[in-house]
Amino acid sequence: MKFLSVISLCFFLCLCVHRDLSGGSNSRGSDTIDEWGRLHPDAKRWPSSNGWKGFKNVADKVHEMGLKFGIHLMAGISTQAYDSNTPILDTKTGKAYEESGKTWHAKDIGIPERACKWMDNGFMALNVTSGAGKAFLRSLYELYISWGLDFVKLDCVFGEDLDFEEISYVSQTLKEIKPSIVFSLSPGVKATPNMAKVINGLVNTYRIAGDDWDKWSDVASHFDVARDFGAAKLIGAQGLNGKSWPDLDMLPFGWLTDPADNEGPHRLTNLNLEEQQSQMTLWCMAKSPIMYGGDLRNLDSWTKDGFASTDGARAWVATGNNGGQSPQGQDIYIAFFNLSDGGATISVKVDNLAKVLPGKKLRGLQGREVWSLKSVTLGDVLSAHVAPHGCALFVFDY
Numbered sequence: 056m057k058f059l060s061v062i063s064l065c066f067f068l069c070l071c072v073h074r075d076l077s078g079g080s081n082s083r084g085s086d087t088i089d090e091w092g093r094l095h096p097d098a099k100r101w102p103s104s105n106g107w108k109g110f111k112n113v114a115d116k117v118h119e120m121g122l123k124f125g126i127h128l129m130a131g132i133s134t135q136a137y138d139s140n141t142p143i144l145d146t147k148t149g150k151a152y153e154e155s156g157k158t159w160h161a162k163d164i165g166i167p168e169r170a171c172k173w174m175d176n177g178f179m180a181l182n183v184t185s186g187a188g189k190a191f192l193r194s195l196y197e198l199y200i201s202w203g204l205d206f207v208k209l210d211c212v213f214g215e216d217l218d219f220e221e222i223s224y225v226s227q228t229l230k231e232i233k234p235s236i237v238f239s240l241s242p243g244v245k246a247t248p249n250m251a252k253v254i255n256g257l258v259n260t261y262r263i264a265g266d267d268w269d270k271w272s273d274v275a276s277h278f279d280v281a282r283d284f285g286a287a288k289l290i291g292a293q294g295l296n297g298k299s300w301p302d303l304d305m306l307p308f309g310w311l312t313d314p315a316d317n318e319g320p321h322r323l324t325n326l327n328l329e330e331q332q333s334q335m336t337l338w339c340m341a342k343s344p345i346m347y348g349g350d351l352r353n354l355d356s357w358t359k360d361g362f363a364s365t366d367g368a369r370a371w372v373a374t375g376n377n378g379g380q381s382p383q384g385q386d387i388y389i390a391f392f393n394l395s396d397g398g399a400t401i402s403v404k405v406d407n408l409a410k411v412l413p414g415k416k417l418r419g420l421q422g423r424e425v426w427s428l429k430s431v432t433l434g435d436v437l438s439a440h441v442a443p444h445g446c447a448l449f450v451f452d453y
């Protein structure tokens with residue numbers, strides 16, 4: 056069950072979406088904010104937050120279960136705080152922030168012309184160069200960290216919404232207050248390797264594609280993206296207090312609902328078995344963070360058994376978490392994919408593999424194909440019949 060312990064590292068909640076709000080894209084006027092303009096959970100949806108307790112009780116429960124706790128946040132400031140022109144908390148004094156003889160408010164730091172591109176009614180950028188803007192962000196993260204966060208996903212701040220100032224300031228604040236926090240970014244729509252090179256050292260993971268749902272076209276669109284970030288040497292590059300990882304988004308397997316549906320109807324994934332195997336294999340080969348996107352309490356048997364199978368788990372954990380090297384040695388991973396609609400036999404000459412794996416003696420290596428568990432000995436040519444949208448993942452002991 057190694058894999059489950061990896062994917063369940065995080066119990067992940069979005070602060071801004073309300074039970075009675077569909078889609079979450081139009082939250083103006085319905086967010087719960089405190090007297091300092093900071094978002095809190097909707098007490099109807101999270102009764103344990105009543106009395107401004109936030110997610111403290113939920114985080115305590117999650118920690119008791121041996122899991123880590125994370126939330127999704129929107130960058131900048133909420134339109135609701137801006138409209139209400141709330142004062143800004145100076146956590147050093149416990150009072151409203153003052154500078155140059157005036158008390159600062161949300162309207163002094165919000166930048167309405169820079170609304171979040173995909174949630175333009177809900178959030179806008181804030182002026183991080185001002186002392187009041189920094190005080191606001193500091194007050195937010197001090198509050199959220201006091202609830203017991205282990206993971207923060209910050210949205211609308213990367214890709215086309217890139218806000219370097221906010222990413223740097225949040226990164227520095229997290230490092231100061233709680234260095235063990237995992238800091239993750241979301242791009243909104245898309246990101247390029249050049250954008251990533253600006254921020255990778257400040258964060259731990261960052262989404263490099265739009266939302267991934269259970270459609271083959273969504274899965275297929277990640278191959279070129281993964282290749283480009285791999286070629287740019289961004290996989291496992293320098294990050295905040297360690298390394299950083301391009302994030303291909305969640306795995307939409309098992310029991311799901313539709314995008315932007317808060318409360319079902321629920322259904323099984325639309326990806327067939329081969330498509331799920333291909334997605335899992337690509338995510339592992341690209342060392343993407345593994346975020347399971349369905350209901351863990353209602354896994355179908357493939358998802359549950361597949362995730363728990365020793366051999367698969369070893370391959371995934373090894374590729375996803377320790378730089379491609381298994382604890383036992385330096386296993387070699389080779390994956391074939393067929394993106395088209397007909398099945399195909401895919402082959403590669405061992406001499407060509409040797410070009411990308413210089414210095415390794417490949418002929419005669421023993422291994423197996425992970426999904427079929429068939430044993431394989433590497434001869435002059437490695438080949439496999441690959442179903443449409445399917446894959447073969449070979450692991451050779453080295």
Ligand SMILES: *[C@@H]1O[C@H](CO)[C@@H](O)[C@H](O)[C@H]1NC(C)=O
Nearest residue numbers: 163164166182183184185186
């Ligand atoms: C941001 O704040 C700085 C410092 O207070 C100020 O000089 C600058 O004009 C502000 N920028 C915007 C876009 O409001």
Ligand SMILES: *[C@@H]1O[C@H](CO)[C@@H](O)[C@H](O)[C@H]1NC(C)=O
Nearest residue numbers: 392393394395397398399401
């Ligand atoms: C996948 O299968 C199709 C149809 O059989 C074939 O034309 C195509 O070349 C295969 N793709 C790869 C990457 O081998």
